Amino acid sequence: MAHHAASAHNGHHAEMHEHHVMDVAVYWKVFLALMFFLILTVAAAIFDLQVIIQKATGLNIRGLNIMIMLTIAVIKATLVVMYFMHVKDGTRLTWIWAAAGFVWLLLMFAMIMSDYIARGEVEQAPPGWEQIH
Amino acid sequence: MSVQVKQRRRGHVEPRPEGAVQEVAHQFEDIGQQNESYIVGMWSFLVTEIMFFGGIFMTYIVYRTKYPQTFTIASGELDWKAGFLNTLILLTSSLSMAFAVRNAQLGKRWRTLLCLGITILCAFGFLGVKTVEYSTKWAHHLVPGPNFHFSRHGGEQAAPADRGTSFVEDASPETSGGGAKPEGEIPQHEAQLFFGLYFASTGLHGVHVIIGIILLAYWGGLVQFNARAARDFIPIEMVGLYWHFVDIVWIFLYPLLYLIGSPKL
Amino acid sequence: MDVTTTEPSSARKNYLNWDHSWQSWLFTLDHKRIGILYLISISAMFFLGAVAISLVRVELATPRGDLVESETYNKLFSAHGIIMVFFFLVPSIPATLGNFLIPLMIGARDLAFPRLNLLSWYLFTIGGGFAMTAFITGGVDTGWYFYTPYSSTYSNNQVALTIIGVFIAGFSSIATGVNFIVTIHKMRAPGLTWFRLPLFIWAHYATSVIIVLGTPVVAITLLLVLLERAFRIGVFDPALGGDPILFQHMFWFYSHPAVYIMILPSMGVISELMAAFTKKRVFGYSFIAFSSIAIALLGFLVWGHHLFTTGQSMYAGMVFSVLSFLVAVPSAIKVFNWTATIYKGQVEFTAPMLYALGFIGLFTIGGLTGLFLAAMAVDIHLHDTYFIVAHFHYIMVGGALFGYLGGLHYWWPKITGRMYPEGWAKLAAGITFVGFNLTFFPQFILGQMGMPRRYHFYPEEWQALNVLSSAGASILGLGYAIPLFYFLWSLRYGKLADANPWRAVGLEWRVPSPPPAHNFDEIPIVVWEAYEFVPEDADEAEQDREAMPGVPAGGHE
Numbered sequence: 001m002a003h004h005a006a007s008a009h010n011g012h013h014a015e016m017h018e019h020h021v022m023d024v025a026v027y028w029k030v031f032l033a034l035m036f037f038l039i040l041t042v043a044a045a046i047f048d049l050q051v052i053i054q055k056a057t058g059l060n061i062r063g064l065n066i067m068i069m070l071t072i073a074v075i076k077a078t079l080v081v082m083y084f085m086h087v088k089d090g091t092r093l094t095w096i097w098a099a100a101g102f103v104w105l106l107l108m109f110a111m112i113m114s115d116y117i118a119r120g121e122v123e124q125a126p127p128g129w130e131q132i133h
Numbered sequence: 134m135s136v137q138v139k140q141r142r143r144g145h146v147e148p149r150p151e152g153a154v155q156e157v158a159h160q161f162e163d164i165g166q167q168n169e170s171y172i173v174g175m176w177s178f179l180v181t182e183i184m185f186f187g188g189i190f191m192t193y194i195v196y197r198t199k200y201p202q203t204f205t206i207a208s209g210e211l212d213w214k215a216g217f218l219n220t221l222i223l224l225t226s227s228l229s230m231a232f233a234v235r236n237a238q239l240g241k242r243w244r245t246l247l248c249l250g251i252t253i254l255c256a257f258g259f260l261g262v263k264t265v266e267y268s269t270k271w272a273h274h275l276v277p278g279p280n281f282h283f284s285r286h287g288g289e290q291a292a293p294a295d296r297g298t299s300f301v302e303d304a305s306p307e308t309s310g311g312g313a314k315p316e317g318e319i320p321q322h323e324a325q326l327f328f329g330l331y332f333a334s335t336g337l338h339g340v341h342v343i344i345g346i347i348l349l350a351y352w353g354g355l356v357q358f359n360a361r362a363a364r365d366f367i368p369i370e371m372v373g374l375y376w377h378f379v380d381i382v383w384i385f386l387y388p389l390l391y392l393i394g395s396p397k398l
Numbered sequence: 399m400d401v402t403t404t405e406p407s408s409a410r411k412n413y414l415n416w417d418h419s420w421q422s423w424l425f426t427l428d429h430k431r432i433g434i435l436y437l438i439s440i441s442a443m444f445f446l447g448a449v450a451i452s453l454v455r456v457e458l459a460t461p462r463g464d465l466v467e468s469e470t471y472n473k474l475f476s477a478h479g480i481i482m483v484f485f486f487l488v489p490s491i492p493a494t495l496g497n498f499l500i501p502l503m504i505g506a507r508d509l510a511f512p513r514l515n516l517l518s519w520y521l522f523t524i525g526g527g528f529a530m531t532a533f534i535t536g537g538v539d540t541g542w543y544f545y546t547p548y549s550s551t552y553s554n555n556q557v558a559l560t561i562i563g564v565f566i567a568g569f570s571s572i573a574t575g576v577n578f579i580v581t582i583h584k585m586r587a588p589g590l591t592w593f594r595l596p597l598f599i600w601a602h603y604a605t606s607v608i609i610v611l612g613t614p615v616v617a618i619t620l621l622l623v624l625l626e627r628a629f630r631i632g633v634f635d636p637a638l639g640g641d642p643i644l645f646q647h648m649f650w651f652y653s654h655p656a657v658y659i660m661i662l663p664s665m666g667v668i669s670e671l672m673a674a675f676t677k678k679r680v681f682g683y684s685f686i687a688f689s690s691i692a693i694a695l696l697g698f699l700v701w702g703h704h705l706f707t708t709g710q711s712m713y714a715g716m717v718f719s720v721l722s723f724l725v726a727v728p729s730a731i732k733v734f735n736w737t738a739t740i741y742k743g744q745v746e747f748t749a750p751m752l753y754a755l756g757f758i759g760l761f762t763i764g765g766l767t768g769l770f771l772a773a774m775a776v777d778i779h780l781h782d783t784y785f786i787v788a789h790f791h792y793i794m795v796g797g798a799l800f801g802y803l804g805g806l807h808y809w810w811p812k813i814t815g816r817m818y819p820e821g822w823a824k825l826a827a828g829i830t831f832v833g834f835n836l837t838f839f840p841q842f843i844l845g846q847m848g849m850p851r852r853y854h855f856y857p858e859e860w861q862a863l864n865v866l867s868s869a870g871a872s873i874l875g876l877g878y879a880i881p882l883f884y885f886l887w888s889l890r891y892g893k894l895a896d897a898n899p900w901r902a903v904g905l906e907w908r909v910p911s912p913p914p915a916h917n918f919d920e921i922p923i924v925v926w927e928a929y930e931f932v933p934e935d936a937d938e939a940e941q942d943r944e945a946m947p948g949v950p951a952g953g954h955e
């Protein structure tokens with residue numbers, strides 16, 4: 001019925017009649033990458049890099065393992081969001097809303113933790129914040 | 134990178150003309166508007182889910198930084214191999230879910246059903262492993278409440294003194310000398326906090342898995358028995374978004390709960 | 399689309415009269431009918447909350463505790479707070495006026511997800527049912543913010559029921575928020591760009607963003623309180639290694655922004671009223687629009703001002719204090735722009751406009767006293783006194799509720815097709831204004847003298863001010879009761895309203911009153927700016943109007 005002015009519907013016309021169907025191979029590759037990272041996570045937990053590095057160099061990087069594991073988790077989550085959840089081919093609006101939750105959550109973490117750190121409740125510096133020796 | 138792009142191009146199979154088969158609800162003007170509304174709607178709902186689980190992660194962060202030793206030791210009581218198996222199962226279910234969506238997009242009804250079936254199977258497998266884990270924890274008095282008593286049962290007993298608690302080593306003088314604290318020194322309520330958070334987060338996640346199973350079964354049934362519903366892939370896509378989100382939560386829960394206790398092979 | 403609207407207006411089918419069966423109401427997917435369902439539910443909630451606080455005010459008329467015991471008193475103010483915050487103010491404008499008007503204002507046939515919309519009303523009702531059960535079976539005495547460890551360890555089990563009720567109502571709120579976000583993004587009529595939207599829509603968009611980002615956090619927090627009650631996991635119990643301040647952090651992460659969930663829609667209403675009754679474009683349109691978004695985002699960064707007297711670190715307190723001052727800026731921008739809109743406008747002092755003018759004055763007082771409280775040192779003195787009570791009632795009642803009442807009057811002809819009696823409405827607006835100030839202004843003085851909130855007895859020397867406050871409350875009650883009667887009266891005896899009784903602009907005034915079930919016979923194409931009262935466009939606008947079937951022409955000034 002009525003014609004939609006392009007200005008009102010930010011570009012949904014562009015997407016209207018095409019739909020991104022991803023290649024099967026893409027899904028398999030993502031899956032294999034997720035498997036690889038899963039094994040890497042466990043390996044990082046089992047072979048304590050922090051101890052290994054400390055023994056080799058005397059450098060004690062606190063919370064190195066958890067940092068590695070969380071970095072991997074972020075990579076895994078990004079893969080799932082981008083490919084399995086199709087945000088990669090999504091509209092700008094989808095991108096904004098897909099990012100909003102994660103960004104706001106980090107904000108909450110930062111604001112609340114800053115109180116705990118300032119209170120000195122944190123028994124030691126948060127993992128990875130300082131290097132000793 | 135350019136290879137990637139090429140593949141994506143090749144992957145752009147034009148599905149059947151959508152406007153002809155997907156039905157447009159009365160409040161929408163065209164199918165493009167309807168489809169994107171559902172996707173954006175689902176994502177803004179997932180934002181609430183992120184913040185919801187985020188609250189649990191917030192409490193986790195606070196208490197883990199407050200009681201790092203206890204959390205490290207208590208985490209050793211969790212069976213990381215069971216968690217590994219469950220991660221494997223969930224990632225597999227995510228793959229089959231992704232394929233279910235793809236087949237729905239292409240209008241391949243039977244393949245969609247097959248993939249949904251595999252996803253549901255994986256979900257049940259996940260819950261099965263979880264049940265075994267929970268009952269072990271119950272038997273070991275690790276469920277918070279009047280019966281709670283933290284003592285060691287898992288593989289941690291064999292822990293060599295120089296490993297596994299390296300996190301703890303230089304944290305405070307009384308634990309120096311390496312190795313885990315003897316169990317008597319671990320404040321019971323701190324350990325209870327860890328298990329409280331463990332049950333709260335995995336329980337909440339489990340509830341989401343159960344809801345996921347119901348959604349998957351419902352839409353699977355519709356695809357099976359209702360030709361009209363089978364033509365619209367958007368509901369499957371939305372269930373997929375939900376399912377992948379549940380997967381993402383687990384991706385973070387697994388290392389934070391199971392792997393901080395320096396597991397042994 | 400196939401419905402013709404050429405019959406005479408009395409016989410015309412509209413969303414109210416096309417079907418009278420109860421099923422057509424309880425299973426309706428029409429956003430307008432769902433708005434009405436919400437209107438009925440929240441009005442009931444409002445009067446229940448009012449009854450609870452009436453008893454409190456009666457008790458406080460004397461310095462002794464003679465009417466009720468301490469425990470009953472605690473339950474009364476808790477019931478008042480819980481009902482008014484979670485079951486009245488949060489859904490008040492969005493779920494009624496927002497639900498009804500957003501599709502009409504943006505030229506859509508419905509919200510994006512009509513079934514989700516109906517679900518949200520059912521969730522609201524179920525949640526309300528849980529809370530009511532808790533109040534009837536024993537009552538809750540924790541106050542509306544359920545502070546731990548009292549709520550999680552010591553208080554009675556009705557707390558659990560109430561929390562479940564609030565939790566479910568939270569999902570209803572989320573459903574509304576998601577629906578509004580998608581609708582505003584995707585359902586705007588052709589040509590209706592973001593900067594042609596009514597400011598009411600901007601306000602509701604900002605509100606929905608807060609709902610979506612904040613509500614789940616309070617949901618999980620309250621769920622943890624439940625788990626703590628059930629399993630003693632200790633997250634918020636210091637005796638078990640938990641931290642009650644963490645509860646306060648997470649609770650206020652939602653509950654401070656929740657203040658903006660309540661006030662932003664009201665600000666949206668005020669913008670509409672300012673334009674309609676000065677016949678001018680709102681001054682500083684884009685400033686008001688962006689200030690809504692700024693409030694939504696900045697509002698999330700200030701919750702720590704509720705924790706100044708707890709063990710929150712001084713540094714966090716300083717940051718929260720500064721940010722709390724900052725958040726006053728976008729609110730002030732709005733007030734200045736509204737004032738500038740009135741300047742040299744032909745102000746029509748109708749009842750809705752009286753409420754709107756009341757809003758500006760009272761909200762300003764509420765906002766400025768908020769700055770006192772944002773200053774950490776002053777807050778130490780005023781914390782948990784009647785100064786706080788007065789401050790947030792100036793925002794919640796003088797702001798949110800006045801906006802709600804103003805909006806209800808303004809759109810009443812659109813919703814029901816009948817005019818309310820203007821004389822009575824002006825009287826009620828006046829009574830409400832006087833009653834409100836008499837109730838709450840003395841509380842500023844009491845609080846400043848150090849009278850703590852939540853006690854049912856007090857030293858003799860504060861009696862005069864308390865009696866004033868209680869007297870004001872009775873006048874305020876009268877001010878609320880009068881509209882209830884004349885609104886109901888007008889449903890049957892009110893003058894029939896034409897499509898645009900206020901000669902306002904906006905798409906909702908271009909459809910008949912009450913609107914047809916499908917809103918628009920043809921989706922309009924918007925080629926004009928928001929609040930375009932410019933005379934030289936009159937002819938063109940006239941033609942647009944005539945092109946719309948079923949709309950009486952010649953309404954434009």
Ligand SMILES: [Cu+2]
Pocket residue numbers: 653654657700701703704
């Ligand atoms: Cu606040």
